[in-house]
Amino acid sequence: MFSKACEYGIRASIFIAIKSRSDIRVSLKDIARETDSPVSFTAKILQRLVKNNIIDSLKGPNGGFEIKKSKAGKIRLSHIVNAIDGDSIYKKCGLGFRNCNNKKPCPLHYKFTVVRENLRKMLEETTLLELSEDIERGQSFLKIN
Amino acid sequence: MFSKACEYGIRASIFIAIKSRSDIRVSLKDIARETDSPVSFTAKILQRLVKNNIIDSLKGPNGGFEIKKSKAGKIRLSHIVNAIDGDSIYKKCGLGFRNCNNKKPCPLHYKFTVVRENLRKMLEETTLLELSEDIERGQSFLKIN
DNA sequence: TTAATAAAGGACATATTTATCCGTTATTAA
DNA sequence: TTAATAACGGATAAATATGTCCTTTATTAA
Numbered sequence A, B: 001m002f003s004k005a006c007e008y009g010i011r012a013s014i015f016i017a018i019k020s021r022s023d024i025r026v027s028l029k030d031i032a033r034e035t036d037s038p039v040s041f042t043a044k045i046l047q048r049l050v051k052n053n054i055i056d057s058l059k060g061p062n063g064g065f066e067i068k069k070s071k072a073g074k075i076r077l078s079h080i081v082n083a084i085d086g087d088s089i090y091k092k093c094g095l096g097f098r099n100c101n102n103k104k105p106c107p108l109h110y111k112f113t114v115v116r117e118n119l120r121k122m123l124e125e126t127t128l129l130e131l132s133e134d135i136e137r138g139q140s141f142l143k144i145n
Numbered sequence C: 001t002t003a004a005t006a007a008a009g010g011a012c013a014t015a016t017t018t019a020t021c022c023g024t025t026a027t028t029a030a
Numbered sequence D: 001t002t003a004a005t006a007a008c009g010g011a012t013a014a015a016t017a018t019g020t021c022c023t024t025t026a027t028t029a030a
Helices: A004-021 A028-035 A039-051 A077-085 A109-125 A128-136 B004-021 B028-035 B039-051 B077-085 B109-125 B128-136
Strands: A056-058 A064-066 B056-058 B064-066
Touching: A004 A028, A004 A039, A004 A064, A004 A077, A004 A128, A028 A039, A028 A064, A039 A056, A039 A077, A077 A109, A109 B109, B004 B028, B004 B039, B004 B064, B004 B077, B004 B128, B028 B039, B028 B064, B039 B056, B039 B077, B077 B109
Parallel strands: none
Antiparallel strands: A056 A064, B056 B064
């Protein structure tokens, strides 16, 4: 569904959001370790998230990544997915036809649109804050086995 | 969402189903041309569909691919997707955690499960017959622009 | 029986995604 | 001011997905 890059990006964002709630800035190494993600690849993804103003970064000692507290409730999964995978997941035709649309629909068009809209809504409704709260309540986990 | 291979596989299957309704066996070339798919790559995908008993093939003059009339109503999109992309689209964790489950869920687990189930049902409910009928009625198209 | 035809199958080529490495730049604290 | 630290950015490597080519095998019709 999502690319690996996007999976790691979401994991990282959630971890950063959690730590930022206690004003703790986290390093690349911490993020990679705590989300079971490859270090160097995660670095690239974090750079992209920084450029897209989803997370903030600071160089040097005591540097690292953070998400301003007031921001976590406003960042939606859709923002992260968009920054990394683009909008193809919302827009792309199920059969890969470039010009598929309501006027000239592919055979899957309407059925697929329903599924995609379902996904789009979920991503647009879900905030980082909400996901990090689940984890702090012990209702979900960022490191599994 | 689907791999390119899967997109071409579904396109090809629908085209074969349509032609088979008039007892016409179609060649690789015809399929590729009429579904805007790369010829040689499509060949590989068709082989896979044949091995999975989704389509039938016959070598030699007047040979080609077909789907027995009585079968088209029984073949679901899920069968094609499964043969080509496997079941990861139904089963894989949204964040890519191998052991994510209800007992130890990732932060996206429940929300993602809803979306995935939605997709799964759609694929399991939709038959090739139904899709080919849509096309014959001029309600959808296999070649777009 | 032979020539022509079309799928099957293996080897190979290209593109994209995933992932690493390392020198550079910014920041901090001593 | 300097040494240490950690993100940034570019080059490169490895793995996977996409795609082609060519020989072999099965089938048909002449």
